[in-house]
Amino acid sequence: MTVYMDPREQENDWDRDLLLDPAWEKQQRKTFTAWCNSHLRKAGTQIENIEEDFRDGLKLMLLLEVISGERLPKPERGKMRVHKINNVNKALDYIASKGVKLVSIGAEEIVDGNAKMTLGMIWTIILRFAIQDISVEETSAKEGLLLWCQRKTAPYKNVNVQNFHISWKDGLAFNALIHRHRPELIDYDKLRKDDPLTNLNNAFEVAEKYLDIPKMMDAEDIVGTLRPDEKAIMTYVSCFYHAFSGAQKAETAANRICKVLAVNQENEHLMEDYEKLASDLLEWIRRTIPWLENRAPEKTMAEMQQKLEDFRGYRRVHKPPKVQEKCQLEINFNTLQTKLRLSNRPAFMPSEGRMVSDINGSWHNLEGAEKGYEEWMLNEIRRLERLDHLAEKFRQKATIHESWTDGKEAMLTQKDYETASLSEVKALLRKHEAFESDLAAHQDRVEQIAAIENTRMEILDYYDSPSVNARCQKICEQWDALGSLTQSRRESLERTEKQLESIDELYLEYAKRAAPFNNWMEGAMEDLQDMFIVHNIEEIQGLITAHEQFKSTLPEANKEREAIQAIQAEVQKIAQYNGIKLSGGNPYTTITPKSIDDKWHKVEQLVPQRDRALQEELAKQQSNDHLRRKFANQANIVGPWIQTKMEEIGRISIEMNGTLEDQLVNLREYEQSIIEYKPNIDQLEGDHQLIQEALIFDNKYTAYTMEHLRVGWEQLLTTIARTINEIENQILTRDAKGISQEQLHEYRTSFNHFDKDHSGALMAEEFKACLISLGYDVENNKAGDAEFARIMGIVDPNNSGAVTFQAFIDFMSRETTDTDTADQVIASFKILAADKNFITAEELRRELPPDQAEYCIARMAPYSGPDAKPGALDYMSFSTALYGESDL
Numbered sequence: 001m002t003v004y005m006d007p008r009e010q011e012n013d014w015d016r017d018l019l020l021d022p023a024w025e026k027q028q029r030k031t032f033t034a035w036c037n038s039h040l041r042k043a044g045t046q047i048e049n050i051e052e053d054f055r056d057g058l059k060l061m062l063l064l065e066v067i068s069g070e071r072l073p074k075p076e077r078g079k080m081r082v083h084k085i086n087n088v089n090k091a092l093d094y095i096a097s098k099g100v101k102l103v104s105i106g107a108e109e110i111v112d113g114n115a116k117m118t119l120g121m122i123w124t125i126i127l128r129f130a131i132q133d134i135s136v137e138e139t140s141a142k143e144g145l146l147l148w149c150q151r152k153t154a155p156y157k158n159v160n161v162q163n164f165h166i167s168w169k170d171g172l173a174f175n176a177l178i179h180r181h182r183p184e185l186i187d188y189d190k191l192r193k194d195d196p197l198t199n200l201n202n203a204f205e206v207a208e209k210y211l212d213i214p215k216m217m218d219a220e221d222i223v224g225t226l227r228p229d230e231k232a233i234m235t236y237v238s239c240f241y242h243a244f245s246g247a248q249k250a251e252t253a254a255n256r257i258c259k260v261l262a263v264n265q266e267n268e269h270l271m272e273d274y275e276k277l278a279s280d281l282l283e284w285i286r287r288t289i290p291w292l293e294n295r296a297p298e299k300t301m302a303e304m305q306q307k308l309e310d311f312r313g314y315r316r317v318h319k320p321p322k323v324q325e326k327c328q329l330e331i332n333f334n335t336l337q338t339k340l341r342l343s344n345r346p347a348f349m350p351s352e353g354r355m356v357s358d359i360n361g362s363w364h365n366l367e368g369a370e371k372g373y374e375e376w377m378l379n380e381i382r383r384l385e386r387l388d389h390l391a392e393k394f395r396q397k398a399t400i401h402e403s404w405t406d407g408k409e410a411m412l413t414q415k416d417y418e419t420a421s422l423s424e425v426k427a428l429l430r431k432h433e434a435f436e437s438d439l440a441a442h443q444d445r446v447e448q449i450a451a452i453e454n455t456r457m458e459i460l461d462y463y464d465s466p467s468v469n470a471r472c473q474k475i476c477e478q479w480d481a482l483g484s485l486t487q488s489r490r491e492s493l494e495r496t497e498k499q500l501e502s503i504d505e506l507y508l509e510y511a512k513r514a515a516p517f518n519n520w521m522e523g524a525m526e527d528l529q530d531m532f533i534v535h536n537i538e539e540i541q542g543l544i545t546a547h548e549q550f551k552s553t554l555p556e557a558n559k560e561r562e563a564i565q566a567i568q569a570e571v572q573k574i575a576q577y578n579g580i581k582l583s584g585g586n587p588y589t590t591i592t593p594k595s596i597d598d599k600w601h602k603v604e605q606l607v608p609q610r611d612r613a614l615q616e617e618l619a620k621q622q623s624n625d626h627l628r629r630k631f632a633n634q635a636n637i638v639g640p641w642i643q644t645k646m647e648e649i650g651r652i653s654i655e656m657n658g659t660l661e662d663q664l665v666n667l668r669e670y671e672q673s674i675i676e677y678k679p680n681i682d683q684l685e686g687d688h689q690l691i692q693e694a695l696i697f698d699n700k701y702t703a704y705t706m707e708h709l710r711v712g713w714e715q716l717l718t719t720i721a722r723t724i725n726e727i728e729n730q731i732l733t734r735d736a737k738g739i740s741q742e743q744l745h746e747y748r749t750s751f752n753h754f755d756k757d758h759s760g761a762l763m764a765e766e767f768k769a770c771l772i773s774l775g776y777d778v779e780n781n782k783a784g785d786a787e788f789a790r791i792m793g794i795v796d797p798n799n800s801g802a803v804t805f806q807a808f809i810d811f812m813s814r815e816t817t818d819t820d821t822a823d824q825v826i827a828s829f830k831i832l833a834a835d836k837n838f839i840t841a842e843e844l845r846r847e848l849p850p851d852q853a854e855y856c857i858a859r860m861a862p863y864s865g866p867d868a869k870p871g872a873l874d875y876m877s878f879s880t881a882l883y884g885e886s887d888l
Contacts, residue, residue, distance in 0.1 A: 024229040025119070027221055031232035032122045034216035035130070035239070039066045051118040055111050057087025064094055067129045084111045092121075100128050123231050130238045145234065148241060149173065152180045158193045164233040169222055171199025174240075178206055181244045185210050196223050213239045253828035254847045260825050261852045263343045264882055270336045271348055277329050278354040284322060285362045288314075292369035295376055301384045308377050312689060315370075315710075326363060327718045330356055331725040338729040341810050342736035344821065344883055371707065378697060385695070389533050391468065397449050398471055400526060404442060405478055411435075412485035427587040432489055434511040434588045439486055441519040446479050510567040511588035517560055518591045521599040524550070528606035535697065537621045544614050551607060561600055568593045624696050631687040632701035638680055639704040642712040645674060649719050650758065660734065660744065664727045671720045681713050729806065733813055747812055751805050761802040764792065770808075822883040829875035838863035838872035 029050055037046040040059065043066050047053035054060045061072045073090050076083040088107035096102060102124060109117035131141045146161065153159045156176040161167045168174065170193050179186040185206050191199050200219035207213040216236045222228045298304045333356055336348050350356075416428065449472060527550070534540045568586075585592060652670070657663075688706040691699075734744055750773050754766040762770060768788055795807040832847045833839040839860075844853040856878065863872035 023221065023225045024232075025115070027217055027225070027229040027232040028119050028123070029115075030218065030221075031216040031229075031235050032119060032126070034214045035126060035235050036063055036122065038214050038239070039063060042066050050122065051113045051115040054088075054118060055113055056084045057089075057091055057107075057110075060091045060110075061087060061094075064091055064125070067125070068094075068098075081111060095121075095124065095128065098128055100124060123235075126231075126235050126238070130242065131234060142234065145238060145241060149177065149237060152177055156180075156188065164230045164237065165228045168233050168237075169228060170196040171201075171203055171219070171222075174203035174207075175199055177237075177240050177244070178203060178211070182210065207240070207243075211240075211243045213243055250831055250847055253831035256828045257825060257832070258848060258852055260882065261848075261855055263339075264345070265852075265855060267336065267340060267343070267345060267348075270332065270339070271350075274329065274332050274336060274348075275351060275354060277325060277332070278350060278359060281322060281325055281329060281359060282354065282362055285366050289366055289369045292366070292373040294373075297380055298384075301381065301388060304377060304381050304384055308381065308692065311374060311377065312692070316685065323714050323717075326359065327721050329359065330718075331721060334722075334725055334729060335732070338732050338806075342733060342813075346883070367711070374707075381695065382697070385533060389531055392531050394449060394468060394472075396526065396529065396531075397445055398475060400522065401442065401445055401449065401475060405475075405482065408482055409478075409485060412482065412489050430508050430511075431588045432486075434508075434515055436486060436490070437512060438515045438519065439482065441516060446475065449475055506567055506571045507586045507588050510564060510571070511586060511591070513560070513564050513567070514589055514591040514596060517557075517564060518596060518599065520557070521596070521603055524603050525599070525606055528603070528610045532617070534617060534621065535695075537618070537625055540614065540617045540621050544618065547610055547614060554603075554607075558600075561596060564596060565593050620694075624691075624694050627687065627691050627694060627696060628699045628701055631684065631691055632699055632704075634680070634684050634687060635702045635704040635706075635709060638684060638709055639702075639712070641677070641680075642709070642716055645716055646712075646719065649716075649723055652723070660727055660731045664724065664731070667720070667724050667727060671724060674716060674720060681709070684709060726806065730809060733809055743812075744809075747809060748805070751808055759802075761804050762808070764801060764803075767792075767795070767803045767808075822879050825879040825882065826876055829879060833875065837865055837867060837876070838869070839875045840869075840871050840873065842871075844873075 033047060033050045036050070040046050040063055043062055045059065045062070047059060058075055061075050064070075065072055072094050075087045075090065085107045088110045092102060092105070092107060102121075105117055105121050105124070110121060127141070131145060142164075146164065149161045153161055153173055153176040156172070156179070158170075159172050159176045161173050172191060172193060175186050175188060175191055179188045186202070191202070197219050200222060204215045204217070204219065208215050216239070217228075217232055298307065333348075333350075340346065340348055532543055534543065571586075649670075652667070658666075684706065730744065750770050751762065753773070754762055754770045756766070771788070771791065791811065792803075795803045795811045829839060830836075832843055834843075841853075841857050844856050847853075848856065856875075857873070860873035860875060860878045862868075863874040865872075
């Protein structure tokens with residue numbers, strides 16, 4: 001600001017100076033002399049008498065050169081009066097060239113040593129070069145300096161600066177100025193208002209010793225004057241202003257640097273958090289997938305069911321927190337990128353393998369492994385269930401057969417026919433025929449045993465197959481041996497058959513009818529005790545129908561039993577009638593009437609037991625069907641509900657109105673309503689667990705599986721969280737970039753208008769139409785095409801052909817707002833470095849908070865310029881790296 005002094009005002013000033021109080025003149029003389037010397041000492045000289053030492057104009061010109069930093073015309077070195085006048089005129093002309101009109105001050109008065117004129121001239125110089133540029137809130141120089149003093153001393157008790165005379169008499173204002181900027185130099189609380197001499201001397205001594213402000217006034221002169229000289233006080237106070245203005249600039253520069261570093265440190269912390277969270281999540285996935293891909297089968301149902309229970313625990317306990325971590329990771333990534341864009345920093349590029357896409361890929365692999373693992377376990381359980389059933393069936397049939405074959409080899413190898421009578425031999429032959437009939441009847445059981453072992457159990461990989469194979473092999477070998485022995489014995493008996501003459505037809509008939517009937521009863525008992533496995537009501541109803549059909553044959557079977565028993569009764573009747581004494585039992589069979597009755601009673605007992613078992617299984621299948629229906633009823637509600645909510649979120653994200661805060665509140669309430677639906681999902685999980693525990697593998701009542709519903713629920717929570725995060729990032733963008741709510745609404749309305757398919761992105765032509773609607777000149781001409789290409793390079797750097805709303809908002813915020821830049825940060829460091837091209841660790845620690853100083857020291861490279869000194873640090877490359885590609 002240039003000071004123009006009205007001639008009349010200057011004349012009034014000089015008139016008043018003619019009446020200058022001797023005390024005021026003394027104060028001005030001392031103050032102005034000290035002020036001049038504070039500058040002349042920079043040129044290696046000083047003055048002793050202010051009106052004498054400026055008479056030749058040489059030191060006056062030198063003073064002006066020092067305080068202005070400019071060269072004045074070459075002075076004349078002659079001793080004559082004309083030379084002195086010419087020099088003083090050169091000085092006065094220079095002062096006038098700076099916009100100051102000097103009235104009533106001529107070179108002759110200065111050369112003649114006129115004290116009042118000399119003091120007036122020096123005051124004009126002080127006013128122009130020390131006070132004129134002081135301006136606070138567009139005030140005049142004097143008012144600006146006064147306002148600065150008032151603001152700096154406002155917090156101090158007993159200080160009330162209203163002017164530049166009596167407000168300074170008690171010395172507290174001087175001390176307050178020093179304490180405000182250098183509190184370590186003044187113990188302000190020990191100063192007393194009623195001790196002005198001590199206060200003034202303390203301030204003047206501290207200023208001279210520590211602030212390089214020479215003592216310009218005597219405390220006694222100020223205290224002893226009713227009204228201290230205003231010009232002297234202003235001159236002295238202006239020295240304090242200039243002494244502290246550098247500190248003010250340094251403080252402002254330090255504040256800017258601290259703000260930039262704080263943003264960078266916060267972003268680095270967010271990056272470290274992302275990297276750690278991503279690493280932990282990927283490591284958990286890496287550890288989990290091999291467990292899910294392990295297909296090592298277990299030997300028993302119990303072990304496989306434990307595997308399934310472990311898997312349920314993983315789904316119920318271990319995975320949900322990881323789903324939340326994955327969603328939070330994406331939100332943190334988006335928030336971090338938004339903050340980096342808002343602070344004019346480069347986008348965050350996670351370390352290799354930790355991109356969001358990498359995590360999504362690993363997560364997809366995890367879910368694929370989950371699906372495969374669950375399907376494999378359920379198939380294994382089915383396989384083991386069938387194996388257990390087949391193994392038990394094999395053991396039952398093998399035990400029955402082995403019981404029947406017990407002793408048969410010994411019977412077939414005996415030589416009893418060699419010493420038997422003819423009738424006995426014939427009896428033996430008939431007995432052998434009955435045995436052959438029995439042997440043939442057992443052929444089917446042996447074939448069933450071999451079929452179980454040879455086909456299904458080997459295919460299903462039964463863990464105890466070796467022992468089953470050995471047992472089956474032994475049965476088959478024994479069966480072959482029995483066949484050979486039977487043939488050999490028949491041949492032996494046939495050789496003696498011609499010796500046989502009689503046969504007891506009744507015994508033979510009994511034996512022939514008893515054997516198949518006995519075998520039928522054994523088969524019936526075996527079937528009645530046979531294990532069964534079913535998976536639905538239809539299958540158990542089929543077994544019940546078959547059982548009812550079997551029960552309908554029992555009356556006919558009972559008639560056959562009674563007929564066989566009648567043959568034995570007839571034998572007894574004939575023997576009794578003829579007085580024959582029967583020795584032993586029926587020679588043709590070991591099947592006694594008692595054994596037939598015992599087995600018949602056993603069949604009668606097993607029938608109701610089978611009835612109960614089938615009814616229990618029917619009840620179980622009905623219960624399973626109830627579980628299916630219960631799950632299906634709930635799933636058929638939850639599935640469409642999830643689909644509806646997904647569609648609603650898509651519509652809400654496009655049609656949102658009101659302020660961003662209102663949208664955020666509404667979305668969080670909507671999110672809460674979704675979270676409150678979680679008990680329905682938990683209920684389904686409970687129903688699903690009951691279904692799995694009941695080994696139910698199908699459900700014809702619904703198309704929804706628990707896996708589909710889980711994925712849908714997780715996608716729903718993730719989608720609403722992402723939508724909320726988008727609004728939060730828009731608020732961050734708005735607040736950081738200064739975009740108004742109306743602007744954001746305008747941007748959103750324009751974007752939605754051209755987003756015809758509600759995809760959340762605009763194709764190139766749609767985006768061009770959107771820009772035109774906002775006033776951008778991107779019409780189809782050469783200039784418009786170039787401008788549109790420039791904009792597309794910003795909003796779609798990957799050339800995907802689509803522009804998201806976030807990219808659109810970032811572009812609009814860059815177009816309409818400004819942020820701190822690397823050049824601004826470099827300028828701030830330059831202030832702290834006292835205009836050097838490098839900065840030292842000591843300067844950083846002095847000007848910045850400890851943590852931010854150490855942050856800079858650790859990251860600044862050594863300075864290698866031509867003016868480098870030991871310990872010099874390169875703040876320029878550091879500042880540039882904050883806004884470019886860097887590891888910072």
